[in-house]
Every structure is written in structure tokens, then in C-alpha cells.
Amino acid sequence: MAKRIDVSGLNAYYGAHKAIDDISMTIEPRSVTAFIGPSGCGKSTFLRTLNRMHEVTPGGRVEGKVMLDDENLYGSGVDPVAVRRTVGMVFQRPNPFPTMSIFDNVAAGLRLNGSYKKSRLKDIVEKSLIGANLWNEVKDRLNKPGSGLSGGQQQRLCIARAIAVEPQVLLMDEPCSALDPISTLAIEDLIGELKERFTIVIVTHNMQQAARVSDRTAFFNLAAVGKPGKLIEIDETERIFSNPSVQATEDYISGRFG
Amino acid sequence: MDYSAPPITNTPPPATGSVSGKAVRPGDRIFLGLSRGSGIALLVIMAAIGAFLTYRSVLAISGDKANFFTTLDWNAAGLEPKFGIAVLAFGTVVSSVVAMLIAVPVAVGIALFISHYAPRKLASPLGYVIDLLAAVPSIVYGLWGALFLVPHLGGLYSWLNDYLGWTGIFSYSNGAARSLFTVGILLAIMILPIVTSVSREVFLQVPKMHEEAALALGATRWEVIRMSVLPFGRSGVISASMLGLGRALGETMAVATVLSPSFLIGSSLLDPGGGTFAQNIASKFSEADTFGQNALIASGLVLFVITLLVNGAARLIIARRKEYSGAAA
Numbered sequence: 271m272a273k274r275i276d277v278s279g280l281n282a283y284y285g286a287h288k289a290i291d292d293i294s295m296t297i298e299p300r301s302v303t304a305f306i307g308p309s310g311c312g313k314s315t316f317l318r319t320l321n322r323m324h325e326v327t328p329g330g331r332v333e334g335k336v337m338l339d340d341e342n343l344y345g346s347g348v349d350p351v352a353v354r355r356t357v358g359m360v361f362q363r364p365n366p367f368p369t370m371s372i373f374d375n376v377a378a379g380l381r382l383n384g385s386y387k388k389s390r391l392k393d394i395v396e397k398s399l400i401g402a403n404l405w406n407e408v409k410d411r412l413n414k415p416g417s418g419l420s421g422g423q424q425q426r427l428c429i430a431r432a433i434a435v436e437p438q439v440l441l442m443d444e445p446c447s448a449l450d451p452i453s454t455l456a457i458e459d460l461i462g463e464l465k466e467r468f469t470i471v472i473v474t475h476n477m478q479q480a481a482r483v484s485d486r487t488a489f490f491n492l493a494a495v496g497k498p499g500k501l502i503e504i505d506e507t508e509r510i511f512s513n514p515s516v517q518a519t520e521d522y523i524s525g526r527f528g
Numbered sequence: 529m530d531y532s533a534p535p536i537t538n539t540p541p542p543a544t545g546s547v548s549g550k551a552v553r554p555g556d557r558i559f560l561g562l563s564r565g566s567g568i569a570l571l572v573i574m575a576a577i578g579a580f581l582t583y584r585s586v587l588a589i590s591g592d593k594a595n596f597f598t599t600l601d602w603n604a605a606g607l608e609p610k611f612g613i614a615v616l617a618f619g620t621v622v623s624s625v626v627a628m629l630i631a632v633p634v635a636v637g638i639a640l641f642i643s644h645y646a647p648r649k650l651a652s653p654l655g656y657v658i659d660l661l662a663a664v665p666s667i668v669y670g671l672w673g674a675l676f677l678v679p680h681l682g683g684l685y686s687w688l689n690d691y692l693g694w695t696g697i698f699s700y701s702n703g704a705a706r707s708l709f710t711v712g713i714l715l716a717i718m719i720l721p722i723v724t725s726v727s728r729e730v731f732l733q734v735p736k737m738h739e740e741a742a743l744a745l746g747a748t749r750w751e752v753i754r755m756s757v758l759p760f761g762r763s764g765v766i767s768a769s770m771l772g773l774g775r776a777l778g779e780t781m782a783v784a785t786v787l788s789p790s791f792l793i794g795s796s797l798l799d800p801g802g803g804t805f806a807q808n809i810a811s812k813f814s815e816a817d818t819f820g821q822n823a824l825i826a827s828g829l830v831l832f833v834i835t836l837l838v839n840g841a842a843r844l845i846i847a848r849r850k851e852y853s854g855a856a857a
Binding site for chain 2: 432
């Protein structure tokens with residue numbers, strides 16, 4: 271249940287403004303790839319092109335190719351709705367459906383995909399909540415609203431919701447930036463477990479986090495404010511943090527700018 | 529002459545570093561007085577209206593020689609006044625319910641179209657046109673209803689009779705369409721703008737992150753609306769509907785122009801006749817003596833109570849869903 275992503279020559283725009291310029295990279299299956307870089311460098315925008323969420327923004331437009339194994343996500347005749355069912359996403363701020371119970375939140379994606387028998391639905395919800403390390407905390411209150419959980423629990427609920435539909439890829443856009451250190455640790459542990467099953471891409475502002483959770487790290491940068499973001503380099507995380515091949519990467523990770 | 533240091537005037541006392549001092553500043557005090565005064569004024573006005581209505585109503589009802597709630601007649605003049613609100617309550621509630629059943633789904637549809645489907649170039653002019661509907665005076669609606677709607681509804685009435693006549697409430701034999709149902713249609717058009725614009729505002733306020741949550745799960749546009757937009761907007765749509773219902777319950781001129789009033793409760797909505805509180809007051813008030821006025825005021829009090837009950841019910845519905853409303857998120 272994990273696929274390789276192969277991006278080539280990808281440009282993304284907001285109206286007339288070019289946000290990212292000519293990005294090509296390969297993202298390995300069953301591994302964690304972290305995107306780091308200063309604010310505005312386009313790493314979140316790039317992440318959102320991987321499940322066709324970028325074009326939801328008014329004026330959002332994408333050129334280039336994103337291959338999921340041997341399928342181009344931007345090919346003609348590809349339904350963006352189907353893409354998003356294959357490539358799941360977790361957002362910066364936990365966003366459980368406020369009007370739904372914990373159970374219904376996890377089941378939401380399944381119910382979109384078709385009808386399930388009640389017992390089957392229950393099994394998948396339980397499995398997903400266990401997978402998101404949340405089951406023990408919520409098993410006695412599955413019918414309570416999801417918005418009553420703590421921030422960290424809500425974020426794990428969102429992860430359970432995303433993995434319930436068994437996506438090929440899981441995209442995470444700064445999933446811990448709204449959480450306290452203990453919740454952050456819980457999510458990081460979870461990422462380590464989930465990479466056995468999914469291809470994971472995580473955007474983070476926290477370089478220690480990138481070093482802790484990822485196998486490979488991509489560094490993005492922009493020449494100046496208002497200029498499009500570019501991929502500077504992508505390599506094994508260990509190499510990026512010890513001996514990067516580009517000077518700008520070293521400057522960034524050693525805190526000289528950004 | 530005294531050449532010692534001149535007295536220092538208009539100089540602020542030197543800062544002593546102390547934080548003690550008067551805690552209330554004049555601006556605060558004025559604003560407090562204003563807002564508290566407005567609050568009290570509101571309560572006083574409400575109490576005055578209530579007291580006035582109640583006092584005149586008691587005079588009227590105690591002089592009523594028939595049951596005020598069940599009598600199907602309105603004869604407040606003479607030595608044996610007999611009047612009751614049954615027809616008025618029935619007509620008011622039925623015409624407003626018809627109006628709500630027609631207007632709310634249409635308004636929610638228009639609001640969703642403007643907020644989530646229409647391209648931006650179309651959305652704002654459309655919203656403007658809808659708001660413009662609210663600016664048409666109600667007598668103009670009434671004239672349009674009486675001179676255009678009434679003569680053109682025969683076809684719809686016959687169709688309803690053919691397919692739904694068996695229910696009894698839609699049976700129709702030829703006659704002018706000056707019925708509660710026509711009033712309902714007209715009221716629906718009149719409350720459409722307020723329900724639409726309030727719903728649209730609520731739908732536009734749905735947090736982006738709720739919509740993206742649904743989108744990222746692979747929801748289509750309709751599914752996003754069903755999962756994120758409608759649940760978030762539910763209480764807003766209820767409030768909007770109640771605003772509309774308030775207008776429908778109290779609408780006077782348009783109803784008075786279209787309806788041919790009678791003091792009968794027909795089994796069919798399509799029968800001509802019936803009446804509403806506001807219409808009845810408007811058409812009888814100028815010719816009524818003091819006792820007749822009191823009788824009409826008593827009917828106004830009942831309308832007041834119905835409106836209060838409706839609003840209370842709406843608040844209950846909203847409060848019960850509060851836990852799930854997403855307001856805390």
C-alpha cells in the first residue's frame with residue numbers, strides 16, 4: 271500500500287505569481303521524506319500539488335508531471351477527487367469535522383467511498399484509531415464530538431481519518447506546529463510506525479523534527495521575497511544534516527539564515 | 529515684587545511610579561452609562577408594549593360573548609360582540625408554513641450557489657439582485673400578487689388538484705386563486721431575500737480548514753457541502769429562517785391585497801378565503817370603535833405570543849446542537 275512519487279518539471283502558480291519553479295524529485299515508498307526551508311519557499315505549496323489540493327485555491331494552477339508509480343496525477347482524464355482518495359493529507363491545524371462524533375470522523379472517508387456493513391465499518395474505525403495510537407484514549411466515547419478532544423488527540427484523530435481509507439501516500443503539512451512537545455512526540459512516534467505502510471511526506475519548520483523522523487530531506491529556498499521557491503537539494507537526512515552538498519543548505523540548517 | 533519661583537500651573541503632577549489612582553476613566557463611565565441605558569430602555573419598551581397589549585386585550589376578551597379562541601367569526605360591534613381568533617391563527621400559521629416550505633429550500637440553494645458554485649463575476653451581482661428583492665415595498669408585492677399571481681395560478685391549482693387533490697388539502701374547483709396558498713407563495717417570495725442573504729453570509733464563514741478536511745478525503749463539491757458547509761451553517765440557516773418566518777407572520781399589506789377574507793376554515797388550502805392576524809387588524813382597525821380596537825389588539829397579542837414561541841423553539845433547536853456546532857473549533 272505504498273507507491274513511489276516521481277515529480278518532474280513542476281511549476282505552481284497563484285494567479286500570475288509563480289510560487290514554485292521547476293521542481294523534480296523522487297519520493298521513495300515506505301519512507302519518510304521531510305521538506306524544510308524558510309517561510310514562503312513553496313514547500314507547502316509543493317506538498318499540496320501532490321494531491322491536487324493546490325488547484326482548490328482560487329487562481330491555483332500547476333504545470334508539470336507527478337507520477338504515482340506509473341500514473342500521472344495531472345494526466346488528462348484524471349479525476350482530482352480520485353487522486354485525493356489515494357493521497358491522504360493531514361493539515362497544520364487539527365481539523366476534525368466539528369459536527370461529527372469521533373466514530374463518524376474516522377468513518378467519513380469510508381462513507382464517501384461507498385457503503386460498508388456496520389460491523390466492517392466498526393472494524394476499520396477501530397483499526398485506524400489503533401493505528402493512530404488513539405484507540406485507548408477514545409474507545410469509551412466514540413459517540414462524543416471530535417472537537418472535544420485535546421489538540422494532540424484531534425491531530426491523531428485526523429491521522430486516523432486519513433489512514434482509514436488506506437491511501438498510498440500520506441502528506442503532512444506541519445502536523446505538529448500547533449501542538450505541545452508531548453503531543454508532538456506522540457505524533458513523531460506515530461510517523462515512525464506509519465512509514466511501514468505508507469509513503470509519508472512531511473513539511474516541517476522544526477529541523478530537529480526533520481532529523482528525528484525522516485529518512486530523506488529536501489531543502490527548499492527562494493532567491494528573494496516574491497521570487498518562486500526552488501528545490502535546492504534532496505538527499506539522505508543524515509547527509510543533509512552533516513555534510514550537505516550545497517552551501518545554502520548548510521547555512522540554513524546551522525541557523526545562519528531563515 | 530516677589531521674585532521667588534512663580535507658582536506652577538497646568539503642570540501634571542510628577543510621575544511617582546505609583547500605580548494607584550482612579551480606576552474609572554470618564555470615557556469608560558460614559559460608555560457604560562450609554563450601553564446600560566440602551567439595555568434598560570429596551571426592557572422598558574418591551575414591558576410597555578406587553579402591558580399595553582395585555583390591558584386592552586383583557587378589556588376585549590372579558591367583553592367577548594363567545595369563546596375567544598375557537599369562534600369562527602369576528603363581530604366586535606354591537607351589544608353582543610362575538611369574535612374569535614381561530615380563523616386568523618389558522619390562516620397565519622398555514623400561510624407562513626407554506627411560505628417557509630417554499631422559501632427555505634430555494635433560499636439555501638441560492639445561497640449555496642452564490643457562496644460555493646457561482647464564478648465570482650456572477651456571484652456578487654446575483655447577491656445584489658437578491659438583496660434588491662428585499663427593498664421592494666410590500667404593497668408592491670401585494671399589487672403584483674393580486675394583479676399577476678392570482679390570475680395566473682389557475683393552471684398550477686388544477687395540476688395540484690389532479691395529482692394531489694385526493695389528499696383533500698389540494699382540492700380545487702374553479703374560482704379566484706385568492707387563497708392562503710397564494711398568500712404563502714407571495715410570502716415565500718418576500719422572505720426569500722432575508723433568508724438567502726443571511727444563509728449566504730453563514731456559508732461564506734465556513735472555515736477553510738473544514739472544507740479542506742473534506743476535500744482531502746476525496747469529497748466532491750456536493751460532498752464538501754454536505755460534510756462541512758451545511759453542518760456548520762445549520763444554526764445560521766435556522767436563524768435566517770426564523771427571521772423570514774417573523775416577517776411572514778407579521779406581513780400585512782401584501783396579504784390584505786391578495787386574500788379575499790372570510791371567517792371560514794376550509795379543508796383545502798386552495799379554497800379562497802381565510803385571514804391572518806395582521807391582515808384582519810389592518811382591514812378592520814380604521815372602522816372599529818374603541819371596543820373593536822381592543823378586540824383587534826387582543827388578536828395582536830396572540831400573534832405576539834406565537835412569534836415569541838417560534839423564536840423560543842428556534843433557540844432551543846440551536847442550543848441543543850451547540851456541542852456539535854463547531855463554534856469552539
